[in-house]
Amino acid sequence: MSLDDWRIIFISICNVLIISACVPLIIASLPNKNEPFFALAVLGEEGIADNYYPEDNLNIEIGDEVSWTIYLYNHIGETKYVAVRIKLINSTMMTPNSTLYKPSSAPINYEIRRILLNNETWLCPFSWSIQKIEFSEGYYVIKQLTVNDRTIETYVNVRDGSNIRFILELWLYEKDLEDFQFRWRYDDEMGCVWNQVWFNITSMG
């Protein structure tokens, strides 16, 4: 090899070393790009995805206490102010639309709010029971339930007590709109998350 060839090799090695020395600086000035998402799940009595109902029977009786755990995980990339809105609906009422980011039109029965750090997981106990059902205008109507020892008035028609569900929607506080929205938005990405758990009522009061 000639001296010129050696010179090219030497300059190349020096360039590689110089670029390597600048890598931490380049990385520090690049924005963090992670896939943003939020996880919302309902877990059973022992905090696992099982044992959702007393004696594993989804046919609930009036007064039966059902214990769930709401699981939330923030991977949006920053701290978020969130609200989990819980709605009791029958089989004919509309569920949220994930494509249009449209929440269920049913009234909110219960709401849980929390500030969640990025990458934080939060488990929240959610115990409920149906307390009062009345017969009105040809329908059975769920009039009262308790959630975490609080009594809540409601009005949900249930024809025969089957296919009732709790809808859990995740709402995030948006700075620009100064309100909670049923969607998350981070840079160019948008998404929404909701969950539902079905059950039946056996004794109609």
Added chain:
Amino acid sequence: MMITIVRPQFHQARGDQKEAEMRISQAEDSIKAAYLSLLEAERSGGDISELVQLLNNALEYHSKSNEELYLGKYDMAEDLANKTVEASNTILEADVTIKVVAEHIEEVRFRNQLVMSLSIVCLIMFFGFLFWRKFKGYYITRMMGYKPGAVNHES
């Protein structure tokens, strides 16, 4: 943990009910303001985990104040709403300091990284140059069979 009942039963209206409701509404606004302030501090690179815990406590007060309002205990509701506002204000005050410190730390970190990288580049260039001179001399002496001085003179 923070829980809010959002569909309160109707109770007989009292003089201080509206006051309690107004205070609770103010408390909610103060939570939102504290959250937005925390968000800015986080974006500046500050560690806000302790303040988030404090804000979650404020949310708990706020939730309880709603419950007391629901039960018709307006004085209690107002007290809890006041506690919420106090906690949120504490966060707003602490937040300014965190933001300033975070911005300073971030600036110093970037400056340090810049100085470190430039120093390494200078060292690479300096020792590279020394190495190249040595190598060139070695190459000319051993490969060409001439003394460096003679080669330079010839070339």
